[in-house]
Amino acid sequence: MSLSSLHIKNLRNLAEVRIEPVSRLNIIYGANASGKTSLLEAIYLLGRAKSFRSSHLHILEGSGKGGFMVFGQVTGEMGQPQSLGIHYEGGKIHMRAAGQALTQTAELVKRLPLLLITPDSHKILTLGPRQRRRFIDWGVFHVEHDFMTAWRRYHRALRQRNASLRAPGRFVPGEVWDNELHEAAGQIDHFRRDYLQQFLPLLTYFVEKLLPARWDVSLRYLPGWAQDMTFREALARSLERDRLLGYTHKGPHRADVAIEAGGKPAQEHASGGQQKLLMCALYLAQAALFKARTQRQCVILLDDLPAELDTAHRRKLMELLYEIGVQVVVTTTDKDLLHIPQGAEARMFHVEHGAVIEQDATQNGV
Numbered sequence: 380m381s382l383s384s385l386h387i388k389n390l391r392n393l394a395e396v397r398i399e400p401v402s403r404l405n406i407i408y409g410a411n412a413s414g415k416t417s418l419l420e421a422i423y424l425l426g427r428a429k430s431f432r433s434s435h436l437h438i439l440e441g442s443g444k445g446g447f448m449v450f451g452q453v454t455g456e457m458g459q460p461q462s463l464g465i466h467y468e469g470g471k472i473h474m475r476a477a478g479q480a481l482t483q484t485a486e487l488v489k490r491l492p493l494l495l496i497t498p499d500s501h502k503i504l505t506l507g508p509r510q511r512r513r514f515i516d517w518g519v520f521h522v523e524h525d526f527m528t529a530w531r532r533y534h535r536a537l538r539q540r541n542a543s544l545r546a547p548g549r550f551v552p553g554e555v556w557d558n559e560l561h562e563a564a565g566q567i568d569h570f571r572r573d574y575l576q577q578f579l580p581l582l583t584y585f586v587e588k589l590l591p592a593r594w595d596v597s598l599r600y601l602p603g604w605a606q607d608m609t610f611r612e613a614l615a616r617s618l619e620r621d622r623l624l625g626y627t628h629k630g631p632h633r634a635d636v637a638i639e640a641g642g643k644p645a646q647e648h649a650s651g652g653q654q655k656l657l658m659c660a661l662y663l664a665q666a667a668l669f670k671a672r673t674q675r676q677c678v679i680l681l682d683d684l685p686a687e688l689d690t691a692h693r694r695k696l697m698e699l700l701y702e703i704g705v706q707v708v709v710t711t712t713d714k715d716l717l718h719i720p721q722g723a724e725a726r727m728f729h730v731e732h733g734a735v736i737e738q739d740a741t742q743n744g745v
């Protein structure tokens with residue numbers, strides 16, 4: 380699937396924007412503060428019902444206040460369009476798909492699978508486990524139908540265990556949630572391992588394309604408890620600590636994926652640019668695996684890519700993004716920095732003071 384039309388109303392400096400992206404490469408260019416990131420933010424809102432820049436949606440309301448709206452058509456592989464919409468008003472966000480109100484964000488997420496790359500995304504290598512866990516779980520969620528159910532079961536049981544830990548004298552191992560917790564943890568663990576096994580060869584492929592040959596990249600999955608024991612044993616061992624602090628320290632909710640090169644943390648011997656390239660390889664692998672497993676496109680939103688990448692790497696990256704066959708929406712202040720692959724299905728949009736105009740994409744950049 381791909382986003383075939385987008386209509387934005389009153390979002391930040393975008394008073395009213397209508398565009399028709401192509402199913403492959405879309406380049407959004409314009410001066411600083413023209414509204415490029417806001418346009419990506421609109422697409423992100425359409426697929427996630429939240430912003431990647433602000434946790435308070437009222438901040439996104441344009442000068443007229445009175446809420447904002449993003450409406451889009453998503454065209455599937457068989458050509459059938461489906462409408463999606465989000466509407467923020469009076470402090471509440473409303474989601475719709477094919478004219479029906481949605482109550483679960485997961486329903487929106489499934490319909491418009493998005494990957495977002497910002498100038499900060501390389502921090503996935505250095506920040507805590509949460510970012511890496513979320514990154515992997517995005518893929519697992521989209522390719523394993525039962526992952527969401529296992530995830531919900533696990534978190535329900537985890538909340539019950541935590542509540543029980545906090546109530547003095549009430550904690551009884553073997554309570555009704557205990558089996559749920561272990562079963563769901565086992566499923567989540569299995570899905571993640573399975574996913575990573577398929578993910579690694581793709582990551583290796585993209586790392587070979589973007590980084591020097593000596594970069595022998597590997598992933599070390601840390602399930603959220605010590606690997607020399609079962610989850611049940613780990614929970615039994617951490618019981619005292621869990622009681623003391625009132626929450627569960629071990630489990631899939633604490634999992635991590637260590638990204639290593641030559642057996643050492645990758646970020647330790649990567650330059651700034653190489654960290655960005657490795658991060659891009661992670662996202663390319665994710666999008667390529669999504670496509671291989673679901674036979675669907677996802678959308679990659681790429682905000683301000685060229686920073687820190689040299690001409691040759693920018694060119695290679697644009698080629699790889701095109702090669703994997705997903706829909707790409709990339710922003711830049713200077714369109715000449717972005718190489719459009721030969722014969723590519725591409726469209727350019729110029730953003731100026733919150734207005735977006737479609738341009739001819741035939742004049743290639745570098």
Ligand SMILES: Nc1ncnc2c1ncn2[C@@H]1O[C@H](COP(=O)(O)OP(=O)(O)OP(=O)(O)O)[C@@H](O)[C@H]1O
Pocket residue numbers: 390391392409410411412413414415416417418438439440441442712
């Ligand atoms: N709620 C709002 N209402 C109106 N304008 C806003 C609002 N929030 C932010 N803006 C303004 O919208 C403009 C566009 O911001 P945006 O971040 O989209 O620019 P950009 O094109 O990505 O710029 P850059 O190249 O610097 O990243 C800015 O001038 C910003 O101050």
Ligand SMILES: [Mg+2]
Pocket residue numbers: 415416417682683
């Ligand atoms: Mg920006």
